[in-house]
Amino acid sequence: MSDYSHPEVLVSTDWVRDHVGKPGIKLVEVDVDTKAYEAGHITGAVGFNWQTQLQDQLTRDIVGKEGFESLLGQAGIANGDTIVLYGDNNNWFAAYAFWLFKIYGHKDVKLMNGGRVKWLNESDKSLTVDVPKITATRYTAQQPDLKLRARVHDVIKAVEANSHNLVDVRSPDEFTGKVIAPPGMTETAQRGGHIPRARSVPWATAVNPDGTFKSADDLKEIYLKKAEVDPRRDTIAYCRIGERSSHTWFVLTYLLGLPNVRNYDGSWTEYGSMVGLPIER
């Protein structure tokens, strides 16, 4: 991991095994399949539900500052804790939660490399159904750092000015508009296609078969050379609802060290539904 720009944000499954239960280390599992945590999780981990706990339940928006403080307080997380996030689907929503923790200014946040599946397939790693005993804390979040987040008006300006790298991390069929969303997904859009001049780099190109991130050299080859992401420009990553693009946002920001990368969490479900916006197929 040493070639990454910020290797300190990534920990191995072995590191997690060796640090379970240590003071000041808090494990948080965030899955696409919200039933996975109940079926089994790493000892001591709390589970966050991305649908009900990381989103505002009325407005389409990320959880607000007070909601975030309440969630972390009830999870027994203190401001000085080291947070280790992990989840299914190669950490899609764990990366989304990482992004939220950074928006609300938590200092020490890490991602478990390989996520839940790597842990599951290692014979020396255990799981439990026991829910940890929590002592609630009083957590204080920072004012949201909105430089990490792109809104639709930021995207429109970026398209008009041709000022940003736009990275579309969805599957090739979503990029070309053959499908609007993967089969069975309830969140969809009115039109298929992609944002003009976006580069297609499906999120999975960043990971090895065991779920860990590819080497820094491989990632540079994929993003900087092949996809021609220009490190001198600001970057916006997007997908369908902002979770897969959090994964790529993490890669570009922390593993490749690109400056000013934003996650467009409205993503295609917002852009592809707006009246009159330019679309390419």
Place this chain on the structure above:
Amino acid sequence: MDRTLGVYDDILDLLPDVENPTPLVRINRLNPKAGFALYAKLEWLNPFGSVKDRAAAYLIRELERDGRVNATRGVVEPTSGNTGLSLAGMCAARGYRMRAVVPNKVPLEKKVLLKIAGADLDVVTDELCPSPGMGEGSINMAKTRAKAQADLYVMPNQYENEENARAHYETTAPEIWRQTEGRITHLFVSLGTCGTVTGCARYLRERNPKIKVVAVQPTEGHDVPGLRNVAQLDVSKLFDPSLIDEILEIDYELAYTRALDLARREGLMAGPSSGLIFEGARRIVERDTRGVGVMVFADNVFKYVTNFVKHIPELAEGTSA
């Protein structure tokens, strides 16, 4: 038990073997070449209704031999339905708990049948945006249960367990060899866990290396429950391409139209995977013109009514007053 009288001590005694094989039925009206005898092996006549009974019985017996199942510790298994049904029926007969982890796309009939057979269900969302090595949601969920609740569950893992192939090596293939009096020239199978193709091909090749093993697979994006396209086979550790002479890829819609043909012109109430195998066999019969072919028909039509209506909507016409 007296098989000649049809009297059994236990439902598991109905499981087939070389002395008590599932039937081979000749294809007559739909066979394009008189010189090529084509037979369907009706695996739905297994006691719990599909070919999966064979593998399930071997998996359960292995767990029993090793003392890994008992009154408190049962079975968890990822399944598209039939293995789960076989395991659930056997667990019910033996008094073991059973949890089936099924992908959401599995037909409602099978999910309800699993519950009727006494299984607890985990329904998981299918993979949305595949990634290399991520595994499938149902397999990962079953592994999670087995790891987090090892006191309650053991996972036999049909995708990796050699017992699955051994069941076919020791029962299905010897039955076919004997039923055809060693005259079989072509074996037609579909691919899922690959236990059937691997076990049968190993046995039959030992008897006659010239036997052609033809695997039939649906086109990508298919909707044929229980089958896998080759692109989906990385989870099937029993898949051994060296045992297969040809893999035919066939438009998956034909699984349904050919199954309908089998019902209406042969009186064989075959399920969609059998329809697909028949289409593959029909093409080879047309090409090779002479031989003795056996198609392994895994399941009948009754669990797939919803799928049939989806693919052949006119079947629903005239069904209400």
